[in-house]
Amino acid sequence: MRQVARAARASERALYSTARAYEARAPLVVAEGNAAVAAGSHPAVAARGFGFAAAGAFATAAAFTPTAVALCAEGEEAAPAGAEGSAPSSGSAHPTVVFVLGGPGAGKGTQCSNIVNDFGFVHLSAGDLLRAHMKSGSEDGNMVAEMIKNGQIVPSVVTVRLLLDAMKASGKERFLIDGFPRNKENRDAWEVTAGYDCDFVLFFDCPEDVMERRLLGRGETSGRTDDNIESIKKRFKTFVESSMPVVDYYAGLKKVRSVNSDQSPDEVYAQTKGHFAAFV
Template structure:
């Protein structure tokens, strides 16, 4: 086929312009068994069919280059006719979570920046054998890790007070969970500062494991602002400045708080006020966890 194409191309190049039609006789091919239309234009269904075949070929090529197994078509027995509903269900892809709720216990710890999530988590991990995973800390460690392909991306998002793409955060959380399970044989996790958007919550519970509960630390913005500015004097964190703090407040209000509202509809949220002294706040937190584990 390719030799024929090259021969015709050579004929076109050598032939005078006036003899193009004579040099290359063109036979029109139609995509259907119907009679050709007057203008020779293929029908819309035919063009759609060709486009579909082209997309399928491209998809197969990409998957083969990525080293992935190519999809196989299951042969159906002649006497078995699939119903439309069965076809639709077969086309849907079901993601199996990495862990089950029988294996691990995950508690999302949410609250505005400076609400005191980290302080309370430090106490919970000692008294209830939890592993404290701070999404923010994992991202900061990753951005400083030598050779990280996400480093610059994470640095930009954190500095601007924006939300890092969920695929990165979820991958880091799952990796940290696996390491704790394999090395320390710990299966209870406090995930601090995550999820920050509803799509993050849905993706995590779909791909990793459904959460057991959401612990929400409620705190006025003015109190959180004072705490963060004081922490910024010694923390060395690039986001502990007035400009970044205000951006983080706005992001939490616009994108993170709706997550809490959504989980409240499922009766999974336990709210604790953080205005009181640390010890008093922790006593309220203990009541919540004692009830969850029926101590």
């Protein structure tokens, strides 16, 4: 099984190189520095001219994606990572990546800080990276700002590049990737561009009314354009329609480690850290 998975990964790498080669023929996608993962699924982006090269590139990405997903289902990461507290085997060819998911206000950022302190992970929040990108005067800053305010998911071509650049810049090997992947396009883009899947998903489960109360509380000081009731409702809708299917997908692979986050921060952390016992 391991040999099969290794051989499959080698062929995935070969496909990935082909995707890279394709990239050279897709100028607008290259302008964002990403592989054959395009913004084509996002009408707002197409309307803003992101989608021009995307149509062809997206078709290519779609052709690669089933391979990556099949590997994810069969590969050797899937089985061991499902075990509570297990760490990836030593000599792993890629960094340890934990995707941290949960609704807006579920407490992802709060708990990530605790894990960083105790288990030596680097915390990368996709939302924080996007907000910094939006303020950096980048060409697509206005589009990102508008999408965040509307609770929409920014095209993966932007987010995956920000995440991979931040990982590289850190020089570290263990990452909590918070608020990502937020939809299927995010997930597929990650697998095609990074070339490997997460080790497991840490999922914070919290009722909507609790999250709403927390977000309105956070909004009193956060200065965030989306911590208001109108944006919050839109974010909840996006979470249910686009993000929960990703959690369900990983649950099907037995990669989800779930925590009830409708408790005090200390109680939530007591549960959370149990999932990281192998990383002490």
